[in-house]
Amino acid sequence: MKSNPPPIVTVDAVLLTIVNAELCVALHQRESFPFAGHWALPGGYIHTLEDDSAKAAAARVLRDKTGVVSPYLEEFGSFSGPVRDPRGWSLTMVYFALAPVVSAQVTLFPVSRLPSLPFDHGAIVAGVMERVRSKASYSSLPVHLCPSEFTISELHGVYEVVLGESINMANFRRKLADLNLLEVIPGGMRSAGRSRPSQLYRVNKRFKDRLSVRDRGL
């Protein structure tokens, strides 16, 4: 009986952010075989001498290839099989990240107009999008796309972009209030244009950490 060659194991990261009212994903130009020169998800091998976990490996890859440090990072799932990578049987652990504006060294593409991607990265992005949209409809996940201080209207806009549909503002505010997710920044107001300035908020410290799957959320 032939012995099984070990699988190739990698991590890939889908970093999402909002630019001009569009969800965008960070892509990286591959430097080496296979698909050198092609735009692809930032990814790489696990460094067993440095990384404490696959998730830590994804965070490192994201930091090294995009300059983004410690965004919200969540495991999406695995993609594996004999043919997805020309090098052989491979398994990649996919993580998705949400961040507000992103460092200048990142190249962002709107998810609705992505170039064709190597490996199964197209399917990976599609899967992550479905997951993020799904979670947005019942959790407070999208707050991670906002900077540390933001207005309700901005958060409202983020939800609308992620969900791709308009949300009634009155109901949005009510649910948000029920959640106890946000806290007022005392005296923090943002004036935009010639209209009424709006209150600035930040995420409640208690919630900052435990924004998890289980939260009822918005």
Place this chain on the structure above:
Amino acid sequence: MKSNPPPIVTVDAVLLTIVNAELCVALHQRESFPFAGHWALPGGYIHTLEDDSAKAAAARVLRDKTGVVSPYLEEFGSFSGPVRDPRGWSLTMVYFALAPVVSAQVTLFPVSRLPSLPFDHGAIVAGVMERVRSKASYSSLPVHLCPSEFTISELHGVYEVVLGESINMANFRRKLADLNLLEVIPGGMRSAGRSRPSQLYRVNKRFKDRLSVRDRGL
């Protein structure tokens, strides 16, 4: 710079079934290092010459070590790190399986009274239980714990065991009816004891396949 040794990659399966109104998990007595002789989750290496995916590897392991073929199988997530396995930096992909009664070659332990498990298998089982209970509260996942023909009362009992709380039967029936999940087996009735016999049902063919995360479910 030292080169990174590759991670050890395995799959593990958490097979759940119900025995005597208790959720039970299948354990397997390890044959080799590490923890030879200990009860642990059935698991093993990916066979890159045979397996089409990590999930297929989990299905194969389950078949070989417990005799259970093609149960409901879903990816749970990864567990990884430098210390969870004495052999070195390791990553395991965990899958959970739901099945009705199980082949005789399986040893089942009630989840509430598990022996102490090697590696991080205790945490893995705990995580899977949380996920299964959570999904049971909003999806039709638990139908996979029923045999192909079952009564509403039996399904009701399964939900109660999984959720660990009593469920109002009238509301349960109503939600089930709204779902359109089940279909009557014409003429199929089950008489138990001296009381009114109950109608047998099976899962609607259209639903059989696409019982997925996204179903509103019960």
Place this chain on the structure above:
DNA sequence: TCAATAGTGTCTATAAGACACTATGCC
């Protein structure tokens, strides 16, 4: 006929959505 479980009808509490309204700052 009665014990026991199957199955139904209906009221109530809560949450989601629609929508009309008021408030306030800047030009």
Place this chain on the structure above:
DNA sequence: GGCATAGTGTCTTATAGACACTATTGA
């Protein structure tokens, strides 16, 4: 003042839960 956006109050509708009820069989 009046335009534009911030923010509120309240009615309607869908859904979840509670609970009392009827139905049908075997002993």
